[in-house]
Amino acid sequence: MSGDFVSQLSIFVLAVFVGYYVVWSVTPALHTPLMAVTNAISSVIIVGAIVAVGPSDWGAAKIFGFIAMVLAAINIFGGFAVTQRMLAMYKKKK
Amino acid sequence: MAMQESLTALAYLVAAVLFILALRGLSSPETSRTGNVLGMLGMAIAVFTTILSPEIESYLWVAVALLTGAIIGITIASKIAMTAMPQLVAAFHSLVGLAAVLVAGAAYSNPQAFHLVDSSGSIFIASRIEMGLGAVIGAITFSGSVIAFTKLQGLVSGAPVVFKGQHFFNACMGLAIVALIVAFCLQQQPVIFWSMIGLAFVLGVFIIIPIGGADMPVVVSMLNSYSGWAAAGIGFTLHNNALIVTGALVGSSGAILSYIMCKGMNRSFFNVILGGFGADAEGASSGGGDADRPVKQGSAEDAAFIMKNAGSVIIVPGYGMAVAQAQHALREMCEELKKNDVKVSYAIHPVAGRMPGHMNVLLAEANVPYDEVFELEDINNEFQSTDVAFVIGANDVTNPAAKTDPASPIFGMPILDVAKAKTVLFVKRGMSTGYAGVQNELFFNDNTMMLFGDAKKMVEGIIRNID
Numbered sequence: 001m002s003g004d005f006v007s008q009l010s011i012f013v014l015a016v017f018v019g020y021y022v023v024w025s026v027t028p029a030l031h032t033p034l035m036a037v038t039n040a041i042s043s044v045i046i047v048g049a050i051v052a053v054g055p056s057d058w059g060a061a062k063i064f065g066f067i068a069m070v071l072a073a074i075n076i077f078g079g080f081a082v083t084q085r086m087l088a089m090y091k092k093k094k
Numbered sequence: 095m096a097m098q099e100s101l102t103a104l105a106y107l108v109a110a111v112l113f114i115l116a117l118r119g120l121s122s123p124e125t126s127r128t129g130n131v132l133g134m135l136g137m138a139i140a141v142f143t144t145i146l147s148p149e150i151e152s153y154l155w156v157a158v159a160l161l162t163g164a165i166i167g168i169t170i171a172s173k174i175a176m177t178a179m180p181q182l183v184a185a186f187h188s189l190v191g192l193a194a195v196l197v198a199g200a201a202y203s204n205p206q207a208f209h210l211v212d213s214s215g216s217i218f219i220a221s222r223i224e225m226g227l228g229a230v231i232g233a234i235t236f237s238g239s240v241i242a243f244t245k246l247q248g249l250v251s252g253a254p255v256v257f258k259g260q261h262f263f264n265a266c267m268g269l270a271i272v273a274l275i276v277a278f279c280l281q282q283q284p285v286i287f288w289s290m291i292g293l294a295f296v297l298g299v300f301i302i303i304p305i306g307g308a309d310m311p312v313v314v315s316m317l318n319s320y321s322g323w324a325a326a327g328i329g330f331t332l333h334n335n336a337l338i339v340t341g342a343l344v345g346s347s348g349a350i351l352s353y354i355m356c357k358g359m360n361r362s363f364f365n366v367i368l369g370g371f372g373a374d375a376e377g378a379s380s381g382g383g384d385a386d387r388p389v390k391q392g393s394a395e396d397a398a399f400i401m402k403n404a405g406s407v408i409i410v411p412g413y414g415m416a417v418a419q420a421q422h423a424l425r426e427m428c429e430e431l432k433k434n435d436v437k438v439s440y441a442i443h444p445v446a447g448r449m450p451g452h453m454n455v456l457l458a459e460a461n462v463p464y465d466e467v468f469e470l471e472d473i474n475n476e477f478q479s480t481d482v483a484f485v486i487g488a489n490d491v492t493n494p495a496a497k498t499d500p501a502s503p504i505f506g507m508p509i510l511d512v513a514k515a516k517t518v519l520f521v522k523r524g525m526s527t528g529y530a531g532v533q534n535e536l537f538f539n540d541n542t543m544m545l546f547g548d549a550k551k552m553v554e555g556i557i558r559n560i561d
Binding site: 004005008011012013015016018019020022023024025026027028029030031032033034035036037038039040041042043044045046047048049050051052053054055056059060061062064065066067068069070071072073074075076077078079080081082083084085086087088089090091092093 | 109110113114116117118120121122123126127130133134136137140141143144145147149150151152155156158159160162163164166167168170171172174176179182183186187189190192193194196197199200201203204207208220314315318321322324325326328329330331332333334335336337338339340341342343344345346347348350351354442444449450451452454455458459461463464465466467469
């Protein structure tokens with residue numbers, strides 16, 4: 001269990017560094033799409049909701065999971081769609 | 095079985111890499127669209143991998159939830175106005191926060207399904223900490239984002255709400271939450287778990303209310319960051335690497351954006367989140383002994399004449415342009431100027447608009463080519479060789495007091511050096527001060543001409559006078 005935690009923590013810390021360098025390379029002109037897309041990908045939390053909805057018996061956990069799944073799905077579809085809509089507007093000089 | 099588990103873990107790894115590539119794509123507009131598609135692919139892989147895992151027995155409700163979310167999400171995304179992006183992003187953050195709380199709640203109610211219990215049936219201590227942190231940060235993100243949304247949407251006043259002992263009160267609530275997390279580790283009582291979350295909801299509200307409307311770019315970025323940390327906390331609970339990596343990416347992204355916004359205002363992060371800035375702006379602006387000082391005033395006709403005969407014009411748009419919905423007319427005006435062989439570019443201050451990069455999106459929507467739009471550090475040296483600086487809906491970000499007056503509340507803030515242009519045209523509704531409540535000396539300069547009126551009507555007037 002503790003070894004498991006340390007390896008997860010390692011992944012977390014390394015990912016913070018990856019995030020740091022990747023985000024600094026984002027052009028400021030695209031900071032709004034950046035926020036919209038980070039919002040969409042952080043909704044990968046939906047995987048936790050799916051696990052809670054998974055069991056066939058209804059209980060508090062399944063109800064929570066169902067609501068969480070709807071909310072996260074709104075974010076995923078809405079976030080990616082609005083990002084795509086914004087990015088389509090950025091055009092070069094003709 | 096072990097084979098199945100490894101495949102699942104590999105699929106999550108692929109998803110995490112695709113998310114990193116999605117962010118990487120945003121380094122330029124050309125690669126950004128592909129990046130976004132990779133992000134969607136990563137999400138699809140993560141979702142289907144989970145659905146196909148053996149624990150999932152009832153597909154019906156999974157499908158219902160996905161479909162409901164898809165319909166609502168896509169409808170909102172296709173209808174939302176670009177000026178309303180800050181509110182939308184705040185609303186989306188609140189959903190991530192609430193989803194984190196609910197997933198933590200589900201894991202707490204049915205820890206067996208998440209493999210979080212030892213043989214005696216109690217939840218692992220490590221899982222309790224991770225679950226507690228994820229839920230608390232999620233709850234703060236939710237209620238904080240709801241308040242940010244109501245301020246941005248104009249449902250409540252954007253003015254900071256401050257009261258005596260506010261910071262002490264917030265600190266006590268924060269400490270109480272920490273104490274409850276510790277208590278939760280000792281005893282997994284429902285009352286402890288839910289009061290911890292309840293208190294975090296309340297703290298989220300109190301953290302955001304003292305922060306004023308124009309500091310919203312920092313708030314939105316900060317909540318973006320929180321939503322990432324909440325997701326990472328849940329990722330630890332679920333032992334899901336895709337979620338941990340994504341949470342870390344989003345958390346650092348929001349933190350960097352908050353930093354850039356604070357730097358754009360020369361304020362420390364703590365100064366912004368402790369709030370109250372602009373609370374006394376009302377008093378400062380009504381003091382106006384400057385009201386009688388003479389300014390040079392011009393008409394749309396004068397402005398059209400000056401710009402038509404200029405060699406180069408730099409447009410400096412601010413939030414006022416967005417409020418007046420003048421961006422489309424502005425782009426038309428620039429087209430007309432280009433027909434008269436005037437070189438046109440746009441200068442964007444880091445904190446223009448209500449969220450990072452907001453002004454760029456609004457200009458892109460109005461069909462302004464992105465290679466005509468420049469950031470402060472890339473264009474600031476150009477003003478001295480420019481004929482006209484056309485400031486529309488911006489004020490504080492051009493105020494020379496930021497450089498010259500150490501007593502000014504905006505002292506030290508990087509500004510666009512519009513005063514160095516041969517002529518400065520200021521489109522403004524009246525002589526009111528900007529958000530910081532300080533007078534702009536530029537208005538009284540000899541080479542400044544004030545164009546009083548609604549930004550959109552003024553620009554339309556200029557267009558009519560150019561031909």
